[in-house]
Amino acid sequence: MRLAIFDLDHTLIPFDSDKSWNQFLVDIGAVDAVAYADANERFYQDYLEQKLDIRDYSRFASSILRSHPVEQVERWRTQYVDEIVVPQIQPRALACVEQYKTEGYFTLIISATNTFVIEPIAELHGVDDFLGCELEVIDGEYTGELVGTPTYREGKVVALEAWLSARQARAETIHFYSDSINDRPLLEYADQAFVVDPDHALAAVANEKGWPVIQFSD
16 A cells, blocks of 8 residues: 555645634634633644643543534534635645545545544545544543544554554555654654645754655645
8 A cells, every 4th residue: 555644734734723723613702712712822832842732632622522512513613614724725735635646545644633623624635534633422422532542743653553454454655744843753654754834843854854845835
């Protein structure tokens, strides 16, 4: 199996879907504006500084699914995708995914974002599958906890290996695209790393290792 793997936030799309989804919930009045916005910004800064507690963040990110009926949150998600995501879809990113599919690669998103947010965005990009942080559901209710290995930092490699094992598959070639230093473990694990509009830390690593630096944005 030849794999073309893409990070989601600031890679396939030019913004952070988790952060913007949380801000959208603030903007439509679905959550307490001050408390939610403050927590959203704090967690995002922790991510940028490579010190995010992904399980703590997931409890925050899933709170909307525990405080409102899932059907209502799904309607908000549809509105969010239509109003925020679709206008920012990057044609170059779509073309890259499509080119890999034409060449016979299996296309995959692996993101630290939870799968509730990833799912409709992955569908827009036409990828074959996606991996993200899986929110635990018991008796139809979200608990706030995560199932399995969080797809964050080294966890992306672990999750990919588990995904391959579950399919009794072996990766012959792995190409991976990302913007973030948090993805260094999977970038180094891949046969070919591509750095997309990188943060400063990743730009320095890419320069050192000779990884191609590309742009999907216009």
